[in-house]
Amino acid sequence: MTETGSSSTESLSAAGSLSAGSPASRPPVIELDGVRKTYRTGAFEVEALRGVNLRISEGEYIAIMGPSGSGKSTLMHILGCLDVPTTGSYRLAGEDVNQMPEEDLAEIRNRRIGFVFQQFNLLPTLSAWRNVELPLCYAGTGRAQRRARAIEALEKVGLQDRIAHRPNELSGGQQQRVAVARALVTDPALILADEPTGNLDSASTQDVLSLLNELHASGRTIVLITHEPEVAATAGRVVRIRDGDIQDDTGPGHQAGSAAGTTAGPGSASGTAARSGNTGTGNAVRGDSAPLTWEVRQ
Amino acid sequence: MSWLETLRIGLEAVRTHRSRSTLTVLGILIGIAAVILTVGLGQGAQNQVRDQINSLGSNLLVVTPGSTTSSNGIRGGFGSASTLTVQDAEALASKDVAPDIAAVAPASQRSLSLTAGTSNWTTTVVGTTPDWLSVRARKINSGRFITSQDVTSHAAVVVLAATTAEQLFGGRNPIGATVAVSGVSMQVVGTLTAAGSSATANEDDQAILPISTAANRVFGGATRSSVQNIYLEASSSKTLSAAYQEANNTLLALHRISTPTGADFTIASQQSILSAATSVDRTLTVLLGGIAAISLLVGGIGVMNIMLVSVTERIREIGLRKALGAPPRVIRRQFLVEASVLGLAGGLAGTALGLVGAALLPHLISQRIDISLPATVGAIIVAVGIGVGFGVYPASRAARLAPIDALRSE
Ligand SMILES: Nc1ncnc2c1ncn2[C@@H]1O[C@H](COP(=O)(O)OP(=O)(O)OP(=O)(O)O)[C@@H](O)[C@H]1O
Numbered sequence: 001m002t003e004t005g006s007s008s009t010e011s012l013s014a015a016g017s018l019s020a021g022s023p024a025s026r027p028p029v030i031e032l033d034g035v036r037k038t039y040r041t042g043a044f045e046v047e048a049l050r051g052v053n054l055r056i057s058e059g060e061y062i063a064i065m066g067p068s069g070s071g072k073s074t075l076m077h078i079l080g081c082l083d084v085p086t087t088g089s090y091r092l093a094g095e096d097v098n099q100m101p102e103e104d105l106a107e108i109r110n111r112r113i114g115f116v117f118q119q120f121n122l123l124p125t126l127s128a129w130r131n132v133e134l135p136l137c138y139a140g141t142g143r144a145q146r147r148a149r150a151i152e153a154l155e156k157v158g159l160q161d162r163i164a165h166r167p168n169e170l171s172g173g174q175q176q177r178v179a180v181a182r183a184l185v186t187d188p189a190l191i192l193a194d195e196p197t198g199n200l201d202s203a204s205t206q207d208v209l210s211l212l213n214e215l216h217a218s219g220r221t222i223v224l225i226t227h228e229p230e231v232a233a234t235a236g237r238v239v240r241i242r243d244g245d246i247q248d249d250t251g252p253g254h255q256a257g258s259a260a261g262t263t264a265g266p267g268s269a270s271g272t273a274a275r276s277g278n279t280g281t282g283n284a285v286r287g288d289s290a291p292l293t294w295e296v297r298q
Numbered sequence: 299m300s301w302l303e304t305l306r307i308g309l310e311a312v313r314t315h316r317s318r319s320t321l322t323v324l325g326i327l328i329g330i331a332a333v334i335l336t337v338g339l340g341q342g343a344q345n346q347v348r349d350q351i352n353s354l355g356s357n358l359l360v361v362t363p364g365s366t367t368s369s370n371g372i373r374g375g376f377g378s379a380s381t382l383t384v385q386d387a388e389a390l391a392s393k394d395v396a397p398d399i400a401a402v403a404p405a406s407q408r409s410l411s412l413t414a415g416t417s418n419w420t421t422t423v424v425g426t427t428p429d430w431l432s433v434r435a436r437k438i439n440s441g442r443f444i445t446s447q448d449v450t451s452h453a454a455v456v457v458l459a460a461t462t463a464e465q466l467f468g469g470r471n472p473i474g475a476t477v478a479v480s481g482v483s484m485q486v487v488g489t490l491t492a493a494g495s496s497a498t499a500n501e502d503d504q505a506i507l508p509i510s511t512a513a514n515r516v517f518g519g520a521t522r523s524s525v526q527n528i529y530l531e532a533s534s535s536k537t538l539s540a541a542y543q544e545a546n547n548t549l550l551a552l553h554r555i556s557t558p559t560g561a562d563f564t565i566a567s568q569q570s571i572l573s574a575a576t577s578v579d580r581t582l583t584v585l586l587g588g589i590a591a592i593s594l595l596v597g598g599i600g601v602m603n604i605m606l607v608s609v610t611e612r613i614r615e616i617g618l619r620k621a622l623g624a625p626p627r628v629i630r631r632q633f634l635v636e637a638s639v640l641g642l643a644g645g646l647a648g649t650a651l652g653l654v655g656a657a658l659l660p661h662l663i664s665q666r667i668d669i670s671l672p673a674t675v676g677a678i679i680v681a682v683g684i685g686v687g688f689g690v691y692p693a694s695r696a697a698r699l700a701p702i703d704a705l706r707s708e
């Protein structure tokens with residue numbers, strides 16, 4: 001199925017087919033409608049996104065592919081509430097992001113979303129574990145626990161022996177893994193990763209991918225950008241972008257689906273069951289972690 | 299995020315950006331210390347003059363000859379302008395004529411050489427009456443002051459001020475010793491207590507004679523009844539202007555002058571002497587204050603600059619912190635804490651430096667420095683305010699940007 005236009009009928013039908021095709025009729029957690037993003041630099045304008053319509057359900061694992069400059073990162077930033085569309089609407093768990101107060105957005109970024117930046121964006125003055133613990137600072141987690149969880153997250157990405165290194169003392173791939181660890185440390189329900197394996201060798205790539213698989217298996221929604229078909233293959237759904245528009249979408253029906261059925265609310269039995277499939281040291285088994293479902297607090 | 303956590307992050311940022319922190323603290327510090335010291339110097343000079351004049355005596359009026367009261371430039375023209383005389387002083391001393399004048403002391407002085415044994419010393423020799431002691435608010439250290447008996451009998455007695463006694467007699471007791479004043483032998487009957495540190499040095503370097511003895515046996519000359527000053531003491535500070543009026547009217551009548559503007563004498567109150575003398579020092583204070591304000595401004599602009607640049611450099615950091623879930627209020631708080639810590643450090647260090655300088659400098663430049671509380675507080679507020687304002691304002695603006703815009707900023 002291909003979504004090329006941005007007309008309302010098409011997006012409606014897309015939404016309809018989505019909910020119909022989704023197992024257990026999960027509600028879309030992400031709804032983009034006619035999202036455009038125009039950058040104005042001096043005299044000329046760049047249309048980075050030209051009316052994107054996209055539905056993503058809870059627990060989906062999506063790979064976004066497309067040539068360089070096609071607007072993947074721009075889309076990802078909007079999904080992560082780091083940027084706002086020029087026009088069009090973005091509904092996150094049913095809430096219009098444009099209408100949300102800044103405080104709520106901050107909380108969503110902090111507790112619900114884990115973002116891996118293409119440029120890593122680590123603070124150069126802080127050591128690896130201090131970078132990783134940053135989101136926990138804003139979540140109000142205690143010091144000892146922050147450190148323990150940061151180190152645990154670094155261990156997961158294979159950096160247990162680089163805990164006290166600053167970013168400039170790390171290789172590009174290691175910095176990328178610190179960025180991944182930082183996105184995972186809050187145990188978010190939605191993980192947005194902009195080329196998280198771009199700088200990694202195949203072994204490290206496999207580590208990060210199996211980490212993402214594990215998270216997906218425990219019910220997290222994952223969107224990742226990649227140029228590598230092997231990486232995209234791990235995802236249940238591939239969305240191709242070209243010139244700021246979705247060109248091809250394998251659709252939600254093609255889910256890898258290991259986590260199918262995890263629609264449960266926070267703390268419910270099935271949710272716990274899904275998580276317990278994880279390893280004992282997994283992110284998911286934390287008591288204070290964010291609930292999987294999207295309850296945007298007002 | 300708790301305030302304690304914010305404080306920790308702020309302190310860490312201060313430590314991390316060491317050179318920026320040092321420069322900011324220095325800018326604030328120098329501004330504050332400069333204001334404390336320069337304004338303190340001006341105030342010190344002003345207070346010094348005021349204390350000197352106050353030490354002349356309380357509720358004091360000084361009558362001097364001359365017609366400097368002329369406001370329209372008319373001087374003289376009334377024939378024989380009589381100078382002040384002992385008779386003027388006697389008239390003013392009358393309770394019927396001038397009820398609000400408590401004491402009157404006519405005085406003449408010359409700079410003369412005094413000899414005691416082998417030592418000699420040139421000093422101001424003052425011929426006056428017993429009231430001089432109370433009018434000029436002085437005290438006897440040992441012996442006695444001149445008496446009205448001495449004045450009527452032209453007694454050959456002298457009272458020495460502290461420095462004069464020290465110079466002529468060293469540590470020895472001068473009472474009863476003989477001093478030759480311009481060749482005339484006098485007996486030392488008393489010494490004066492030192493006037494105090496705030497007074498001018500020559501208050502303690504003089505020799506007091508009975509006015510009759512001075513006029514007839516020491517100074518000589520044609521106009522033996524004329525005097526150089528008449529010191530008047532009003533009965534209280536409330537009657538000062540009444541005493542002034544009484545003295546003015548009495549002297550105008552005695553000198554047969556009908557228009558007050560033609561007066562051949564001037565009556566200056568302590569207040570008028572004070573304002574004349576301090577106006578110069580006030581100009582100095584204003585000048586120094588201006589210099590201080592400029593240094594504060596320059597320091598402030600420096601601080602502003604550093605803060606603006608450092609916050610601009612850190613807009614990416616702000617963007618990242620926002621992206622990781624920091625609400626704008628927490629970002630503002632973080633920069634507020636940072637800027638406050640720097641401002642506080644600069645403010646405290648600047649105040650400390652200013653106070654230490656104010657304590658030490660007088661020993662090096664023999665200039666009194668009086669701390670001005672309003673200037674100090676004002677300087678602290680301005681310097682710290684600039685530091686905090688320009689540390690927080692750009693940060694809070696950046697905190698309103700979309701995280702990605704802040705992250706992308708150069
Ligand atoms: N801040 C900006 N100002 C102006 N133009 C921008 C800005 N950010 C992105 N663009 C433009 O928008 C388009 C899409 O950029 P985007 O970063 O989304 O591409 P991308 O698909 O992530 O590419 P890559 O695979 O190379 O990362 C590009 O043409 C880019 O030049």
Ligand SMILES: [Mg+2]
Binds near residue numbers: 072073074118194
């Ligand atoms: Mg990109």
